[in-house]
Amino acid sequence: MPSISRRALLGASAAAVGLSLLPPGLATGVAEARAPMREDLPPAWYRFRIGDYQATVISDGRLPLGKPEPAFPASPPEQINALMRGAFLPTDAANLEQNALVLNTGSQLILFDTGMGESMGPASQMFGPTTGRLIRNMRAAGIQPEQIDLVVLTHAHCDHCWALVDAQGNRNFPNAQVAITETDLKFWTDDANKRGPEFMTAFIDGAKKNLGAYRDRMVMVRDGQEVAPGVLALASPGHTLGHSCYAITSNGRTVVNTGDLAHHHVLLLRQPLWEFSFDTDPKLSARTRARMLDRLATDRTAVLSYHFPWPGLGHVARAGEGYDWIQAPMDVTEVSQL
Incomplete structure (x- = not known):
């Protein structure tokens, strides 16, 4: 023994x-178990400072793309899978966020992009039921839609302008002007552009309904000019022909709202020249992305990305031939969770 x-x-x-x-x-x-399982939503809003300005990121909810390969049709599937696995992400699901921004300058309340909304009925849920939360989350953050003075659009795609009006076509932001490039305004309200990918018809019908409600209060965005004090437009064409980023500067601090310059924080940073299926001009979009990412990394400029992981704040840093996304740490005292 x-x-x-x-x-x-x-x-x-x-x-x-x-x-x-x-x-x-x-x-x-x-x-x-001594407590039931919880199914809480991600934080609905996040508040921070840009110099003297107060900024609030408002979530419109998660936007799932499904399998990533169809969104990157010219990219080798094995490389897509390797990048997703290397970042500990599922290879069969590319999930994007929708990080809208409300900027309080002290004299204006400015909303950048509106999310999907409910204006187009069933089409408003083309990416699933997790979108369309901007209005309720804005109210949860203490901001009422009627307080918005200016809606600044990075571009006129569904997930950026379809919440300008409600399902009945009424303005969700009744006291606001809408800033957009003339190029995007013309392109996305022209029925002659209903060609190519299947989504084009819905995108144009939605833009016509939402933008049309504000035709008497449009502000035309011009490259290199301010749309509001401290808010400078930076032309970044390709995703749409009139897509713009916006550099927000106050008291020596700058944050660039990059809109849809890059949709995925791994795939399109590590491979900035890859093409994305929702781009109007994929090759121009890739060149613009490479140019802008180089500038942001060189200048070490803070970034707010519409589709990157919540709340979309951070920096891009060079990593080999591409870039890494460096998420900014969040101040938990400024987070609200519904």
Whole structure:
């Protein structure tokens, strides 16, 4: 019979004592939950400062793309899978966020992009039921839609302008002007552009309904000019022909709202020249992305990305031939969770 050491015997005795002090269920190895499972949503809003300006990121909810390969049709599937696995992401699901921004300059309340909304009925849920939360989350952050003075659009795609109006066509932001490039305004309200990918018809019908409600209060965005004090437009064409980023500067601090310059924080940063299926001009979009990412990394400029992981704040840093996304740490005192 094998001998048992004194150390082993003491260890077994201590374990027995420990088990006797546990609740009956745990002592027998059967877990008894003392609280129900939680299904909380991600934080609905996040507030921070840009110099003297107060900024609030408002979530419109998650936008799932499904399998990533169809969104990157010219990219090798094995490279897509390798990048997703390397970032500990599922290879069969590319999930994007929708990080709208409300900027309080002290004299104006400015909303950048509106999310999907409910204006187009069933089409408003073309990416699933997790979108369309901007209005309720804005109210949760203490901001009422009627307080918005200016809606600044990075471009006129569904997930950026379809919440300008409600399902009945009424303005969700009744006191606001809408800033957009003339190029995007013309392109996305022209029925002649209903060609190519299947989504084009819905995108144009939605833009016509939403933008049309504000035709008497449009502000035309021009490259290199301010749309509001401290808010500079930066032309970044390709995703749409009139897509714009916006550099927001106050008291020596700058954050660039990049809109849809890059949709995925891994795939399109590590491979900035890859083409994305929702781009109007994929090759121009890739060149613009490479140019802008180089500038943002060189200047070490803070970034707010519409589709990057919540709340979309951070920096891009060079990594080989591409870039890494460096998420900014969040101040938990400025987070609200519904």
